[in-house]
Amino acid sequence: MLGQSVFRDPKAWAISVVIGVTHFAFPNPSPFVASQFDVLLSNFSELLRPLATFAHLNLDKLVWASTNVILLEVSFWSTLLMYYVFDHFQLFQKYKLHSGSPGPQMVRECLYDVLLGHFLVRPVLLYFSMPLFANPGWLLGSNIPNFLTLLKELFICIMIDDTVFYWVHRSLHHPSIYKHIHKQHHAFKQPIALATEYSHPVEDFSNTFATVLGPLLLKSHSVVFYTYTTLKLVQSLDAHSSYNLPFSPFSLLETMDCAPAHDFHHTHNAGNFGGFFIFWDWLCGTDQRYVLHLEKNKTSPAYFNVVKSVSQPL
Ligand SMILES: [Zn+2]
């Protein structure tokens, strides 16, 4: 059983101890961190003031959207660069989940899609959606949550995202819908990290909705929002990267197999509709073909961390 695997995994216990000790040592965010956060935002705000005045934009919205865009773009392109270096210098090849790669035309098309989404659609969406997230004190350093609250909110956000993503994604695989929307994302039968967000606008919207629903419901502080959206983006890159790296934070526990599970979803198009923790697939029995696949590949180094018991459909 997956639940039992978590309790048997010594790394899960080690992580729990580290979380407990960290929370005990730093029960509240230090005043220094809080003040630096305020100083950074205030300096950044002054930097953007001329642009806001010139373009008749709201300064607060501009600061919020720009901060998010910078964090997400730095995470996105630096992670892509890491995979490019691994491919180019043939590093960690034994952890590759598949050997094929998409043609240059597909990669070019995907790149245009990514550039449009990242540098036009996302900044505009962030700018205009700011009032939805702007709770009292959400941009104040003194309101930054403590470590345990941050982890708790991240966990709840991931669970909400996993649930929405699983059911929407499973619906998109219905034959009457698939060819109209989700087929675009599955054009990458051999996924690459760049293809993470290569999808139909309707799917883009549903994925974005699944991602932001948690912080919206929790009325999270901007630090939780920044951390969570960055974590989610890097996890998605990991899932499409074709690498199941032993040092990936998304392969940390025996029951976390983001990259192998989603790679199987692309290469076999059979089940595995989940995102981060894959628990809905286990609960609903939509991982049965994947379990057989793992059985066949359990000696491969690329599946070093994968532990699966027999899937039990509801
Ligand atoms: Zn799919």
Ligand SMILES: [Zn+2]
């Ligand atoms: Zn995918």
